Amino acid sequence: MGMCFGVRDAIRFAQQQAQREALTVLGDLAHNETVLARLRDQGIRMENQLAHVRTSTLMITAHGASERTINQALERGFQVLEATCPLVRLVHRSAATLVQQGYYPIIIGKRDHVEVRGLTEDLAEYDVILTESEVAALPPRPRFGVVAQTTQPIDHVRHLVSLLQKRFPASEVRFIDTVCLPTKQRQAAAIELAQRVEVMVVAGGRQSNNTRELTAACQQHCPRVYQIQEADDLGWDWFAGAQTVGFTAGTSTPDEVVEAVAARLQEITSLGAEQEESKAYSQI
Ligand code: SF4
Secondary structure, three states, X not given: OOOOHHHHHHHHHHHHHHHHOOEEEEOOOOOOHHHXXXXXXXXXXXXXXXXXXXXXXXXXXOOOOOHHXXXXXXXXXOEEEEOOOHHHHHHHHHHHHHHHOOOEEEEEOXXXXXXXXXXXXXXXXXXXXXXXXXXXXXXXXXXXXXXXXXXXXXXXXXXXXXXXXXXXXXXXXXXXXOOOHHHHHHHHHHHHHHOOOOEEEEEOOOOOHHHHHHHHHHHOOOOEXXXXXXXXXXXXXXXXXXXXXXXXXXXXOOHHHHHHHHHHHHHHHHHHHHHXXXXXXXXX
C-alpha cells in the first residue's frame, strides 16, 4: 500500500530541482493535501495555468501532459522538466500506436482527470468512457483501440472492454492493458484484506482518484469502510465491537501519514480491547 514509485520519484525530482532554482509545477504534484502543503513549505510553487507561472522552470507532474501543452510551455520560453511516470508515458505511446495502426481510440477513465486530459489533448478524435451506458451510446466503428487510465480498477476496465466487444461483434476491438502494476497490486491486496476484516480504513487525498477507487473496491467486500486523509480524521467510535480492522492507502499517500494512521489505529483498537476486557471482568 501507499505511495507508488511514480509519485515518489516525481516528488524527489521536484525537491532536488527546487534546491537549485525557483520551480513551478504545472498542476498538483500529488493528489494529497498533506504532501502538497509540505512541498509548498519547501518553496515549490504549483499553478494550474501556464499564464500564472512566474518562474523560468516548469515541471510536468507524474500524471504527464500533452505534447500540445509542453509545446505551448516551450514556446512561452519555459525550461520544461518532465517528471512524467514511465507508466503514464506507456499509455501515451499505446494510444499513439493504436491511432497509427488505424484504430479509433477509446480511453477508459475519467474525462476530467489530468492524466486523461494529457492523453486526449493530443488526439484528433476519441471517446472517453467509464460506464456501461457510455459503451451503449458509442457509435459503430470498424476498429476500436482501447487503453485505460492507469488508476482504473482492472476488473471494471476488462468488463467494459468485453461489453464493447459484445456490442460491436463485427468490429475489431484491440485492448492494450495500461492500468499500472502498483494500482493492480494495491487493488488486489485491498480487496483481499477487505474480505477478511470487519472494518476497513483507506487513507489518501480527497482528490486522489486511486484512493477513491480503493474505497469503492473495499466497499464491495466490507460493510464498514472509512476513507480518511490523515490520522486525526479517524473516529474513535468506528471500531466498536469489531475484532478485525484492515488498513490500506492510496498511491499518493506519504509514508508518514501511513505510519501515523497505523499508530493511531493501534492506539484506538487497543483502548477498545481494554474497555471490552474490563466490561467482561465487571460482568463476572
Ligand atoms: S499510479 Fe501508476 S501510473 Fe500513476 S504515478 Fe503511480 S505508478 Fe505511475
